[in-house]
Amino acid sequence: MHNTQRKTNNLPPPFKTKVIERISLPSKEKRKQIIKDAGYNPFLIPARDVFIDLLSDSGTSALSKEQLSLSLLSDESFAYQNGYYTFIDAIEKIIGKEFITYPLHQGRGIEALLFKGFLKRGDIVVSNAVFETTAYHIEQTGAKIVNLPVDESKDEGSDFPFKANLNLGKLQDTLKKKMDNVAFIILMLTDNNKGGQPISLKNLEEISQISKKFKIPLIIDGARFAENAYLIKEREFPKLSIKSIAKRIFSAADIFYISAKKDVLSPAGAILGIRKGIDNKKLEEKILAQEGFITHGGLSDADLMIISQGFLESLDEKYLRYRISQVRRLYNMLNSENIPVIHPCGGNGVYIISSDILPDRNFPGYEIGSAVYIEGGVRGSVFGGKFTGGKEYFRLAIPRRAYFNEHIDYAGKIIIKTIKKGKFPHLQLKESPSALGNFLARFKMESQ
Numbered sequence: 361m362h363n364t365q366r367k368t369n370n371l372p373p374p375f376k377t378k379v380i381e382r383i384s385l386p387s388k389e390k391r392k393q394i395i396k397d398a399g400y401n402p403f404l405i406p407a408r409d410v411f412i413d414l415l416s417d418s419g420t421s422a423l424s425k426e427q428l429s430l431s432l433l434s435d436e437s438f439a440y441q442n443g444y445y446t447f448i449d450a451i452e453k454i455i456g457k458e459f460i461t462y463p464l465h466q467g468r469g470i471e472a473l474l475f476k477g478f479l480k481r482g483d484i485v486v487s488n489a490v491f492e493t494t495a496y497h498i499e500q501t502g503a504k505i506v507n508l509p510v511d512e513s514k515d516e517g518s519d520f521p522f523k524a525n526l527n528l529g530k531l532q533d534t535l536k537k538k539m540d541n542v543a544f545i546i547l548m549l550t551d552n553n554k555g556g557q558p559i560s561l562k563n564l565e566e567i568s569q570i571s572k573k574f575k576i577p578l579i580i581d582g583a584r585f586a587e588n589a590y591l592i593k594e595r596e597f598p599k600l601s602i603k604s605i606a607k608r609i610f611s612a613a614d615i616f617y618i619s620a621k622k623d624v625l626s627p628a629g630a631i632l633g634i635r636k637g638i639d640n641k642k643l644e645e646k647i648l649a650q651e652g653f654i655t656h657g658g659l660s661d662a663d664l665m666i667i668s669q670g671f672l673e674s675l676d677e678k679y680l681r682y683r684i685s686q687v688r689r690l691y692n693m694l695n696s697e698n699i700p701v702i703h704p705c706g707g708n709g710v711y712i713i714s715s716d717i718l719p720d721r722n723f724p725g726y727e728i729g730s731a732v733y734i735e736g737g738v739r740g741s742v743f744g745g746k747f748t749g750g751k752e753y754f755r756l757a758i759p760r761r762a763y764f765n766e767h768i769d770y771a772g773k774i775i776i777k778t779i780k781k782g783k784f785p786h787l788q789l790k791e792s793p794s795a796l797g798n799f800l801a802r803f804k805m806e807s808q
């Protein structure tokens with residue numbers, strides 16, 4: 361067991377609350393009807409009917425007073441607006457001047473921009489793991505993804521501290537054998553679909569060296585770069601500052617993109633960085649035609665102000681320590697009751713291995729998710745399983761700065777009670793789109 365992962369920290373939050381949002385719990389009878397109307401898919405429940413919402417850590421953070429006040433200083437001009445300079449300043453403070461950076465409206469928009477037109481049928485993309493939308497945009501071009509994670513990542517019970525690491529031997533072999541077809545290497549920091557696990561700085565910098573040797577570009581999907589940097593500090597380089605780790609993370613890349621809705625503590629937006637010297641003309645043309653002017657990418661200037669400030673706040677060590685300790689709080693509660701979860705605890709949430717709880721069911725995550733919602737109005741999301749392959753997970757993602765530990769404790773108790781009771785609806789698939797089914801599929805009770 362890694363010595364840091366199973367400590368529950370009762371740290372008070374390094375912030376206090378000024379604005380609140382009321383939440384309420386609909387009656388149990390209503391909850392039964394609400395989940396039925398949502399086709400037993402938590403993604404389709406109206407948010408107003410959720411008491412504790414652990415569906416996603418994306419776009420769900422609380423804003424700071426600095427973010428809000430800066431948004432009022434925005435300048436909604438069409439081009440080279442004030443917020444653009446604030447944005448560039450913030451990026452340069454953390455990452456330096458190695459990249460040309462663009463604000464854009466969402467991470468998946470960047471994926472569409474980068475992959476469509478640049479990848480072709482027969483191309484290979486090497487990765488540690490890719491998020492659902494990333495896989496979608498790569499596969500739409502006819503390219504194939506080859507995931508080469510370290511063996512330890514396949515064992516959910518292993519406490520290996522860096523399960524998002526790439527297997528370097530396999531990477532070199534693949535590049536040697538298929539070099540002409542490998543378009544790029546893309547790394548997800550942290551790996552959102554397998555536990556929020558980090559990549560080590562050593563592994564990342566070695567991948568960067570290998571990518572240079574083979575002249576294959578390295579792309580970093582840094583949606584959760586700050587949590588990854590914190591876990592590197594905790595587990596690998598305690599003496600380095602979080603900021604210096606973050607700088608080294610991005611320095612390893614030729615291209616990086618960050619959905620601003622996760623670690624950057626913003627309700628919207630994304631950041632794209634292209635290493636200076638890489639030809640960016642075609643890309644700028646596409647940004648302009650598809651997204652918006654190159655200094656806003658479809659975002660309002662107020663959004664840009666919020667993102668700039670959120671980017672700086674994301675690396676505050678006190679905040680990160682509190683944030684990760686809150687995720688661990690839930691992990692420890694579930695783990696101590698022998699609920700099967702992915703080990704060790706990652707950065708953004710706790711992943712219940714629903715396939716291990718209900719091994720004979722086709723959609724165990726949806727059955728557990730529905731029962732948890734009915735029990736106490738708590739919502740999580742479902743990943744993997746029949747829609748994307750592998751085991752199905754019921755993910756409890758913790759929004760940043762939004763909930764108190766009392767909320768987390770309540771959610772943990774409801775989840776434990778539901779799983780111990782062992783009464784789950786038996787679901788069968790009613791309808792699903794041809795891709796990304798886990799977000800949009802609808803189910804019905806088997807007897808219906």
Ligand SMILES: Cc1ncc(COP(=O)(O)O)c(C=O)c1O
Nearest residue numbers: 418466467468491552581583619
């Ligand atoms: C790792 C990762 N990459 C990319 C995305 C897509 O970003 P966005 O939600 O801004 O479109 C997500 C979204 O959840 C993600 O988790």
